[in-house]
Amino acid sequence: xxxxxxxxxxxxxxxxxxxxxxxxxxxxxxxxxxxxxxxxxxxxxxxxxxxxxxxxxxxxxxxxxxxxxxxxxxxxxxxxxxxxxxxxxxxxxxxxxxxxxxxxxxxxxxxxxxxxxxxxxxxxxxxxxxxxxxxxxxxxxxxxxxxxxxxxxxxxxxxxxxxxxxxxxxxxxxxxxxxxxxxxxxxxxxxxxxxxxxxxxxxxxxxxxxxxxxxxxxxxxxxxxxxxxxxxxxxxxxxxxxxxxxxxxxxxxxxxxxxxxxxxxxxxxxxxxxxxxxxxxxxxxxxxxxxxxxxxxxxxxxxxxxxxxxxxxxxxxxxxxxxxxxxxxxxxxxxxxxxxxxxxxxxxxxxxxxxxxxxxxxxxxxxxxxxxxxxxxxxxxxxxxxxxxxxxxxxxxxxxxxxxxxxxxxxxxxxx
Numbered sequence: 001x002x003x004x005x006x007x008x009x010x011x012x013x014x015x016x017x018x019x020x021x022x023x024x025x026x027x028x029x030x031x032x033x034x035x036x037x038x039x040x041x042x043x044x045x046x047x048x049x050x051x052x053x054x055x056x057x058x059x060x061x062x063x064x065x066x067x068x069x070x071x072x073x074x075x076x077x078x079x080x081x082x083x084x085x086x087x088x089x090x091x092x093x094x095x096x097x098x099x100x101x102x103x104x105x106x107x108x109x110x111x112x113x114x115x116x117x118x119x120x121x122x123x124x125x126x127x128x129x130x131x132x133x134x135x136x137x138x139x140x141x142x143x144x145x146x147x148x149x150x151x152x153x154x155x156x157x158x159x160x161x162x163x164x165x166x167x168x169x170x171x172x173x174x175x176x177x178x179x180x181x182x183x184x185x186x187x188x189x190x191x192x193x194x195x196x197x198x199x200x201x202x203x204x205x206x207x208x209x210x211x212x213x214x215x216x217x218x219x220x221x222x223x224x225x226x227x228x229x230x231x232x233x234x235x236x237x238x239x240x241x242x243x244x245x246x247x248x249x250x251x252x253x254x255x256x257x258x259x260x261x262x263x264x265x266x267x268x269x270x271x272x273x274x275x276x277x278x279x280x281x282x283x284x285x286x287x288x289x290x291x292x293x294x295x296x297x298x299x300x301x302x303x304x305x306x307x308x309x310x311x312x313x314x315x316x317x318x319x320x321x322x323x324x325x326x327x328x329x330x331x332x333x334x335x336x337x338x339x340x341x342x343x344x345x346x347x348x349x350x351x352x353x354x355x356x357x358x359x360x361x362x363x364x365x366x367x368x369x370x371x372x373x374x375x376x377x378x379x380x381x382x383x384x385x386x387x388x389x390x391x392x393x394x395x396x397x398x399x400x401x402x403x404x405x406x407x408x409x410x411x412x413x414x415x416x
Contacts, residue, residue: 002160002161002162002163002164004160004161004162005161005162005163005164005165008130008161009130009164012104012105012106012130012131013105013106013107015103015105016103016105016106016107016108017107019037019038019103019105019108020034020038023035023037023038029085030085033085033088033099033100036099036100036102037100037101037102037103037108038102038103038107038108038111039102039103039107039108039109039110039111039112039113039115040111040115041079041097041099041112041115041116042115042116043077043079043097043115043116043117045077045117046077046116046117046118046119047077047078047079047097047116047117047118047119048073048076048077048078048118048119048120048415048416049069049076049077049078049079049118049119049120049121049122049414049416050078050079050080050081050116050118050120050121050122051065051066051078051079051080051081051122051124052080052081052082052101052121052122052123052124052127053080053081053082053087053091053124053125054082054083054084054087054124054125054126054127055082055083055084055086055087056084056086056087056090056301056302057203057327058082058087058124058125058147059082059086059087059090059091060090060203060206061124061125061147061201061202061203061205061206062080062091062094062124062202063094063206064202064205064206064400064401065122065124065146065147065202065205065401065404065405066078066094066096067401068401068402068404068405069405069408069414071405072405072408072409072414072415073414073415073416076415076416078096078097079096079097079098079099079116079118080092080094080096080097080098080099081098081099081100081101081102082098082100082101083100083101083127085100086301086302088100090302102132104129104130104131104132105131106131106134106135109129109131109132109134109135110135113135113136113139113141118141119141119416120141120142120143120144120173120413120414120416121136121141121142121143121144122143122144122145122146122408123143123144123145123146124145124146124147124202125145125147125148125149126145126148126149126150126154127145128158128165128168128169130161130164130165130168133168133171133172134168137168137171142173142413143171143172143173144172144173144174144175144176144408144411144413145172145174145175145176145186146174146176146199146202146404146408147176147177147178147199147200147201147202147203147400147404148175148176148177148178148182148186149177149178149179149182149201149346150182150185150186150189151185151324151345151346152185152345154185155185155188155189158189159189165189165190166189166190167190169186169189169190169191170190170191170192171192172191172192172195173195173411173413174195174196174197174407174408174411174413175191175192175195175196175197176196176197176198176199176403176404176407176408177196177197177198177199178198178199178200178201178349178400179198179200179201179348179349180198180349181348181349182198182349183196183197183198195411197407199400199403199404199407200397200399200400200403200404201329201349201350201397201400202400202401202404203327203329204329204394204397204398204399204400205398205399205400205401205402207329207330207333207394207397207398208305208308208309208330208333208334209309209333209334210309210310210333210334210335211309211310214309214310217306217309217310218310221306221307221310222287223259223310224259227257227258227259228257228258228259228312228313228377229258229259229260229261229307229310229311229312229313230258230259230260230261230311230312230313230314230315230377231260231261231262231263231304231307231308231311231313231314231315231331231336232260232261232262232263232295232314232315232317233263233304233307233308233314233315233316233317233326233331234263234264234265234304234316234317234318234326235262235263235264235265235273235317236264236265236273236317236318236320236321236323237269237272237273237276237321238276238320238321239273239317239318239320239321239341240262240273240274240276240277240280240282241276241277241279241280242280242320242365242366242369243262243277243282243315243320243369244276244277244280244281244282245280245281245366245370246365246366246369246370246373247260247281247282247295247373248280248281248282249367249370249374250370250373250374250377250378251374251378252293254374254377254378255292255293256292256293257292257377258377259290259296260290260294260295260296261295261296261297261298261307262277262282262284262295262296262297262298263298263299263303263304263307264299265317265318265326267299267300267301270297270299271299273299274297274299277295277297282294282295283295284296284297285297304330305330308330308331308334308336309334310334311331311334311336312336312337312383312387313336313337313338313339313376313377313383313387314331314336314337314338314339315339315340316328316330316331316338316339316340317341318343319340319341319342319343319344319347320341320342320343320364320365320369321341321343322343323343323346324343324344324345324346324347325340325341325343325344325345325346325347325351326347327347327350328340328344328347328350328351328354328360328390329350329353329354329390329393329394329397331390332354332359332360332387332390332391332393332394333390333391333394333395335387335388335390335391336387336390337361337376337383337384337386337387337390338354338359338360338361338386338390339360339361339362339363339372339373339376340360340361340362340363341362341363341364341365341369342362342363342364344362350397353393353396353397354389354390354393356393357389357390357392357393358385358386358389359386359387359388359389359390359391359392359393359394360386360390361375361376361386
């Protein structure tokens with residue numbers, strides 16, 4: 001038995017004992033929801049499925065999944081959970097019963113599953129909490145991972161838990177993967193070969209669309225409808241500096257022609273990232289129409305889709321620094337020409353699909369980034385070709401939810 005597995009199995013019950021009292025130390029935003037983290041929720045009569053999405057990104061994949069599940073069994077009942085408050089808020093927009101997920105202690109898990117009584121558990125992407133899986137196995141509740149993804153780093157981390165976790169993965173009812181690389185990694189972790197499939201990324205079914213009236217939408221956002229828009233999206237530390245330097249290397253006339261909106265990945269980091277951009281020479285504004293050559297900075301949560309919907313070009317962050325990148329299909333689906341850095345391992349399948357269709361430009365920081373911006377922003381014909389190709393690729397990616405539910409039905413996991 002893995003020492004790490006044994007330590008985890010020992011520590012989790014201790015956490016379950018002290019966690020209820022620890023709510024008094026939670027933040028004011030967290031405290032009202034603490035009982036949910038302790039699993040203290042109830043669904044009268046139980047539900048057909050518990051659907052869990054960790055955070056805001058995974059939560060965007062849930063609505064298309066629910067639509068297809070309901071299509072296969074009209075009137076099915078669901079309980080939705082997220083690990084983060086932002087994910088919980090997004091899921092609550094569905095109008096379905098929603099809560100924060102229970103912590104992975106045997107006590108909280110037992111309370112939650114006793115209160116909700118799901119007939120099936122569907123986990124979105126990568127949520128392998130041992131006590132959830134152990135309790136589900138004890139109760140005979142099938143568990144499937146949908147839109148499953150797994151990085152090499154995650155594989156190594158999970159492998160350290162040894163045979164205990166491997167046995168839980170082997171007992172999963174289905175592992176429906178985003179891509180072939182994910183499938184290989186899940187199989188290496190012990191996923192049942194006969195129940196592991198590639199169905200695509202559920203987020204592709206929830207991809208945004210371009211604004212129906214782009215000029216009107218731009219006016220509503222305080223933009224000039226006549227000037228093209230570049231969105232610098234999901235920025236991470238180090239990227240505002242690199243982008244500001246590359247932007248400063250463009251001809252003044254080109255910079256003055258374009259509007260720029262910069263959106264950090266995490267609102268909590270907005271202030272420091274804004275300072276980073278300013279220190280590298282970017283002129284910044286918080287709201288309203290931006291002066292020629294300047295950037296508008298928007299550090300609010302949940303706004304990126306509105307900017308993508310009216311964008312002509314978009315840089316997708318987390319890719320100039322070794323984080324792994326964020327989803328380039330989102331701006332592509334809105335008809336924006338996509339630019340990304342070389343660090344996009346977590347988005348490999350999406351990037352490959354876009355590259356094969358000519359729908360993305362990849363450039364490292366420094367002079368390559370300046371050259372890529374100059375070419376994409378300065379050559380309208382080339383930008384249109386990249387944007388059109390990306391849009392076609394994004395359209396082809398949709399349908400993952402239908403494929404996932406088709407497999408769940410074939411494997412006897414749905415209807416419940």
